[in-house]
Amino acid sequence: MSKSKLIDTIASEAGISKADAARALNATTDAIISAMSSGNNVQLTGFGSFMVRDRVARVGRNPQTGAAIQISASKVVAFKAGKALKAAVN
Numbered sequence: 001m002s003k004s005k006l007i008d009t010i011a012s013e014a015g016i017s018k019a020d021a022a023r024a025l026n027a028t029t030d031a032i033i034s035a036m037s038s039g040n041n042v043q044l045t046g047f048g049s050f051m052v053r054d055r056v057a058r059v060g061r062n063p064q065t066g067a068a069i070q071i072s073a074s075k076v077v078a079f080k081a082g083k084a085l086k087a088a089v090n
C-alpha cells in the first residue's frame with residue numbers, strides 16, 4: 001500500500017479530510033523518527049515495536065574481487081510485530 005492509499009484509508013475510516021489524514025500520518029511518522037533518532041524504542045501495543053539496534057564492525061568481502069574489506073559499525077532500524085498484527089496476518 002502506498003502512502004497516498006494509506007492516507008485515503010485513514011481519511012475514510014476516521015471520517016476526516018485527506019489533508020487532515022496526511023497531517024496526522026506525517027506527525028506520527030515524524031514522532032517515531034524523532035524518538036528513534038534519540039535512541040528510544042517505540043512500542044505500539046498490538047501493532048509492534050520499532051527499535052534501534054547496534055550492528056558491530058565486521059570484515060566482509062568485495063564480491064567482484066574477493067578482497068577483504070572492513071565494514072564499520074552502524075545502527076539499524078528493526079521492527080518486531082505485535083501479537084495482534086501477527087494474528088491478523090495469519
